[in-house]
Amino acid sequence: MSKTIEKIDYFSCGYCTNDMQKIFKGVCSGKRNFHAGVFLIKHKTRGYILYDTGYSMKIFENKLEYKIYTGLNPVTLKKEDIINEQLKKEGIGTEKINYIILSHLHPDHIGGAEFFPDAQIIITDEYFQEYKKSSFKSLIFKEILPENFEERLKIIEINSHNSAFPYIKSHDLFNDGSLFLSRIDGHAKGQGCLFIPEKNLFLAADVCWGIDLLELTDKIKFIPRLIQNNFSEYKKGVEILKKLMKNNIDVIVSHDMPERIRGILNEKDS
Template structure:
């Protein structure tokens, strides 16, 4: 039988740097670059589906909240790294993206949402509802969203049980078992994560910041804890992620290293 998912590719769209020893108790003195990962999925009948959009150079603008963001989380992004630019380099026009799954609304995931004029956005209902909460704690820069974002978004509540993914309820996005969307709380409310049964691959957004850091969940220091939406849910989601990996599913999180993600996808 022909596969439904014909291809999945990864793009690093900017990055941030943080000191591991500032993030985790007992971590080595190491400064790590965390790329903002974007995935392009080619579906046999639905065409191109994008998972997140990475950083935007607009974050370099001289606005107080961007300055604060960059201070806490120094970023590096060039125009060459923007997802729409990288797609064009591959011969794919941003207009060709029909579906855009937005895992959650943090700046490193929504940077270029404005550049996909024909895309319908897909989010989990709870992640979408965060839009209504305007506090700085939820870290949503609404100016990155297209003005018609709400009208173009399908907010889905994952509520189906699937034996292929028994960990959380899912939504079978195209009713063909190719992309199962689930909601994971903790880092942000209802982060949309995707299981691709054909590839035995789970795209885990920011459940944690690196698969090699999963075991350090309990060592997270107070400031990085504060950045999480809900620390209790964060620990629970990390425990589920550990189980998913232990069961032999390939897992990547959005900020894993390029080498690590490319190895998993290969």
């Protein structure tokens, strides 16, 4: 049977580095790279869709808020790591990207959006409200977004219960049962996550910083807790992921280790 979702590819578009001991109580000191994960989804009729876009070189510009961000989260990024450069190597031009789903608007998710001028940009309605308020804590650096960002937006209300994904409310993006956009608050209010039924796969953005770190949620230190939009909601989001996995749905978060992500996606394609 012909599938609607033909392929999903993963790209690491830069990473930030942190000491685990600064994030979690009671763990050994050790550096960990948190990769900015980007997912390229090939839809049979809708063409190429990006879920998030990674970092861009703009994060290194001489702006106070960028310096604070990279001071707390040292970023490693080369030009060839940026998503448009990686797609070029795969023979995919920027004009071939028809849609960009942005889970939220932190710098490691929006950097590459400017390189795809023809793509419609999709975010949740609740996150759009957050974007309009845009405090420093929200970490929305609007200068990194495309100049015509608001003109290109498709804002999705998440208010339906779908039998294909009965766990939380979602929206059937293309009305064909191929992609269900949901939202899980906590890290960012209105954060958009994506369920792909044909792959039995849930892309969970920054609901947590790594599936292997789920059990450390209660050990997150005070400052990292403050970074979350709402830590109580963050913990609820973690429980949702656990429930999905208990129901045999594969869950990937954006900052999972690349080997884990590629292993899951390779299994889906085999």
